[in-house]
Amino acid sequence: MRKSQLGEFEEIVLLTVAILQDEAYGFAIIEEMENRLNRSVSIGAMQTVLKRLEKKNYLTSQLGEATAVRGGKRKRFYHLTAEGKSILQDTKEQRLGLWEAIPNFIVKFAKI
Amino acid sequence: MNPKPPKWPLMFFRWFCREDSVEDIEGDLVEGFYKRVKRKKPAKLLLFLDILKLFRPGIIGFTVNTQNNNFINMLQHHIKTSIRSFGRYKTSFFVNYIGLVGGLLTMLFIYLWIDHEMKVDQFHEDGERICRLINNSGGASTLLNTSPRFAKELKGVIPEIEMMVNSSWGQVESSLTVGENYYSVTGEFGSRDFFNLFSYPLLHGNKETVLDKPNSILISESTALRLFGKTNVIGESVDWRWFSFVEPVEVSGVYRDLPKTSSSQFDYVLSFQAFEKRFKSRIDRGNANGRTFIKLSKGADIASVNQKIHDYTKNAYPEYQGKPAFLINYGDYYLNNVYYDGKTTGGRIQMVKLFGAIGVLVLIIACINFMNLSTARASLRAKDIGVRKVLGARRKSLIAQFLTEACLISLFAGLTAIFLLFLLLPQFKYEFGQHIELSFSIQLILAFLTIILFTGFVSGSYPAFYLSRFNPLNILKGHFKSSTKDLWFRNGLVAFQFAVSLILIVSVLVIYQQMEFIQNKSLGYNSEYIVNFETRGLNRDNQKAFLNEARKLPGVTYASGISHALFGAQKSGANITWTGKNPDEQIWFEWGFVNYDMLELLEIPILEGRYFSKQFGNENSKVVINKATKDLLGFESPIGEKLKIGETEYDIVGVTNDFHFQSLHEKIKPTFFLLNESWSMKLALKLKANNLPETLREVDKLYASFNPGFPFEYSFLDQDHMRMYETEKKVTTLAKFAAFLAIMISILGLFGLVSFIIERRAKEMGIRRILGATPVAVFIALTSNFIRPLLFAIIIGVVTSLYFINQWLQGFAYQIELKWWYFAMAVATMILLSLATSISQILKVIFTNPVNALRDE
Structure with missing residues (x-):
């Protein structure tokens, strides 16, 4: 059994961090989600989730260089940890497993 | 852009x-x-x-910059080490904790009580200018009542009097009727400015004019709800009934229910004119039949106004010049209500101080436990302190650490005490008065916190300075020795604890004995099986009929009435003369109107002459005196002599033995009785002992037929008698409670010390026993430390308690003799309890195999 289950929002944040690779910092993640999912997220919600994921050891972070556009403040870049990757993998497999278990006609029915 | x-x-x-x-x-x-x-x-x-x-959890984090804030850092450290040390020394933690809970519980409760007492009557605006006019009638007798006529004269001659309110001699138990419904209420009278002078806020009505008309009545909010079911009842008419008076009055205002901090509690205020109308002839200088409240103008000085009153009296009433009326502050009176020769000698304030002192003492005893246990433990903590010092801890931070420890334990104990206070509050209310409340205000929280932290500070201060003084080099080399001076100090503290406990035990014993004495002392009359009750609706006309009917009941022996409450009421008259009286002398008498049979009912023995009796005619012009009056008058045989009261002469027909109507604090006063069949405010029935409930039911029925709508509210005379000693009862209860806690805390402290010493000297005792010491020798070796402070405590305790208890007994005119065995019993209790706590532990040392003590690797 897994230690814990990912929440929906947590999963999306983890995936977005994975997409952005080395460029995953707070604001970039929000923008990316807005662009791809058309889902607007407040900094507050985002930061809380990032902190939580970091605490659960699915993410690590370190501070980057300062940039002028940010008023001289440094960015905090997030990376997936091995644990983070493996839980994403698990989640995906769980979903796929569930999808595959659905009898065919319903899938067809759903597609109509 | x-x-x-x-x-x-x-x-x-x-x-x-x-x-x-x-x-x-x-x-x-x-x-x-x-x-x-x-x-x-x-x-x-x-x-x-x-x-x-x-702004949400997860992001908010008020982490103080710990790198820059040494104080917070150290505080965290101190708290952590304190909690660890509590865990390590569990026995001493619990001894301290329980002791402090007891001490703080007492203190916090007493704080609540004192806080209320201090606030009584302090809510009136311009309180420093509100005064009360009282009479000094020489010595201990100070009359609260003055003559309204005299007061009015004063207003004319003393410009500093801004406002004056006249009132009746006291509040009256009366009734208000609306239609067919009767309501028993306590009433007050007030002249025009009553609501201007006192700050009792009005709910409806204009305070300038509410008492203008002679038939104006103001009722309290809750009375209005009782009578009419609503509060805006201005203009409603009510029948006012008191004694034999019935008068239609009109509600002119409604005031808010009086705060608990008002010493005066009343359900209505009736215009003073209604009172004056009936007692016109009785309101003169000799009969002090009213209360007078005065508001002085701004900047007026009470002392200089008193001088003016004095001067005025000297000219206008030369016969009173030695003992003039004088003003006292209204708000001060509640606490300073005992006067001697016109000067306050305390009163309730003494009880406040006494309670305060008891609270502080119990708390100190608890603090001492902490001091003793932590300093006794010094040798154990010495290494800890030494290492800290070597690592650079300054003395200041060590002190801070010990103080933190003390404050922390005090805080734990304080929270527990507050919790217990909540649980015990109903009991406390029952014992000490319903007005005590625990409502958390900023002031209360601050006060509690101050008491708790101060306790922590006091108990932590000595150990902190003592322990932080050690020289690190000596400690680490192992040369730790506590000096004899410290030992003395510690023994002194133990002695103090035991002395205080001893004093409290003696107090409880003596107070208890005195109260027993009061209950059993022959009072000169028999108060058993006498019920008494207010006349209320029984007026002049139907009183006689009621008493006649009552006498016919099989369970009733006597039925009669008297003009005022038997106990505690002051009713005095001054202008009484007789042949041979020194005209310069002013003597105040107790007196009352009685109905036939009253003295027989009370079984007051007659020494000479006779009681009032219907066999003789014209009894209204006769007087019965008590022995004290006889002694005062100085007649060889007073029967047949005359006593001139006011302008009327009365024949003395009987002399009764002396009796105590006042509390035993007072000497028996000269008293006389006049006969009047319709002046009774109180009726009394002597009942037969058998079938009491049945008889009471019949009386109730009879009362109801005469007094429709009134509940039959009666009390037994012997209970009324004990009600005069409310103060003593409270003191006894508190003393018992405090004595119990003090003993428990001291014994706990002793237990802690003994167990610690035994633990430290286990090896020594093992060696002694192996070398052949007898159990008795071991016992003596272990207890010798405590014998000296205990002896010391006994001496101090006995001497101090003797002093204080004597002072207390002085307050009674009739007192018990102190007997040696009170003290012996207290001392024996202390010694037995101390032995009982230590003996089990000492026996453990004696009966375990000494090898166990010696083999500890």
Whole structure:
């Protein structure tokens, strides 16, 4: 059994961090989600989730260089940890497993 | 056109955000801000909203900058080490904890009580200018009542009197009727300015005019609800009944229910004119039949006004010049209600001080436990202290550590005490008065916190300075020795604890004996099986009929009436003369109107002459005196002599033995009785002992037929008698409670010390026993430490308690003799309890195999 289950929002944040690779910092993640999912997220919600994921050891972070556009403040870049990757993998497999278990006609029915 | 992110929201953000995230999140915020500016969005507003949304757990983190704040750092450390040390020395922790809970519980409760007492009558506006006119009638007798006529004269001659309110001699038990319904109420009288002078806020009505008419009545909010079911009842008419008076009155105002901090509690205020109308002839200088309240003008000085009153009296009433009326502050009177020769000698304030002292003493005893146990443990903590010092701890920080420890344990104990206070409050209310309340206000919380932290500080201070003084070099080399001076100090503290406990035990014993004495002392009359009750609706006409009917009941032996409450009421008259009286002398008498049979009912023995009797005619012009009056008058045989009261001469027909109507604090006063069949305010029935409930039911029925609508509210005379000793009862209860706690805490402390010493000397005792010491020798070796302080405590305790108890007994005119065995019993209790606590532990040492003590690797 897994230690814990990912929440929906947590999963999306983890995936977005994975997409952005080395460029995953707070604001970039929000923008990316807005662009791809058309889902607007407040900094507050985002930061809380990032902190939580970091605490659960699915993410690590370190501070980057300062940039002028940010008023001289440094960015905090997030990376997936091995644990983070493996839980994403698990989640995906769980979903796929569930999808595959659905009898065919319903899938067809759903597609109509 | 280059907008900058707004400053204030960002500063707010920086303030609340957790340390490790403040930089990157702020960066994100700023970046987002510029992006939004480019996209022509309301960037400032959105930034502000973002920040508000960031204000959530997970992001908020008020982590103080620990690198720069040594104080917080050290405090955290102190708290941590304190909690560890509590865990390590569990016995002494619990001894301290329980002791402090007891001490703080007492103190916090007493604080609540004192706080209320101090606030009584302090709520009136311009309180420092509100006074009460009272009479000094020489020596201990000070009359609260004055003559309204005299007071009015004063207003004419003393310009400093801004406002004057006249009132009746006291509140009256009466009834108000609305239609067919009767309501028993306590009433007050007040002249026009009553509500201007006192700050009793009005709910309805204009305070300037409410008492203008002679038939104006104001009722309290709750009385209004009782009578009419609503509060706005101005203009409603009510029948006022008191004694034989019935009068229709009109409600002119409604005042808010009186606060608990008002010493005067009444359900209605009736215009003083209604009172005056009936007692016109009796309101003169000799008969002090009213109370007078005065408000002085701004800046007036009570002392100089008193001088003016004095001067005026000297001219206008030469016969009273030695003992004039004088003003006292109204608000002060509640606490300072005992006067001697016109000067206050205390009163309730003494009880407040006594309670305060008891609270402090019990608390100190608990503090001493902490001091003793922590200093006794010094040798164990010495290494800890030595290492700290070597590592650079300054004395100051060591002191801080011990104080933190003490305050922390005091805080734990304080919270427990507050919790217990909540649980015990109903009991306390029952014992000490319903007005005690535990409602958390800022003031109360601050006061409690101050008491708790101060306790912590006091108990921690000595150990802190003592322990932090050690020389680290000596400690670490193992040369730790506590000096004899410290030992003395510690023994002194133990002695103090035991002395205080001893004093409290003696007090409880003596107070208890005195109260027993009061209950059993022959009072000169027989108060058993006498019920008495207010006349209320029984007026002049039907009183006689009622008494006649009552006498016919099989369970009733006597039925009669008297003009005032038997106990505690002061009713005095001064202008009484007789042949051979020294005209310069002013003597005040107790007196009362009685109905036939009253003296027989009370079984007051007659020494000479006879009681009032219907066999003789014209009994209204006769007087019966007591022995004290006889002695005062100085007649060889007073029967047949005359006593001139006011303008009327009365024949003395009987002399009764002396009796105690006042409390035993007072000497028996000269008293006389006049006969009047219709002046009774109190009726009394002597009942037969058998079938009491049946008889009471019959009386109730009879009362109801005469007094429709009134409940039959009666009391037994012997209970009334004990009611005069409410104060003593409270003191006894508190003394018992305090004595119990003091003993328990001291014994706990002793237990802690003994167990510690035994633990430390286990090896020594093992060696002694192996070398052949007898159990008795071991016992003596272990207890010898405590014998000296105990002896010392006994001496101090006995001497001090002797002094205080004597003082207390002086307050009674009739007192028990102190007997040696009170003290012996207290001392024996102390010794037995101390032995009982230590013996089990000492026996453990004696009966375990000494090898166990010696083999500890």
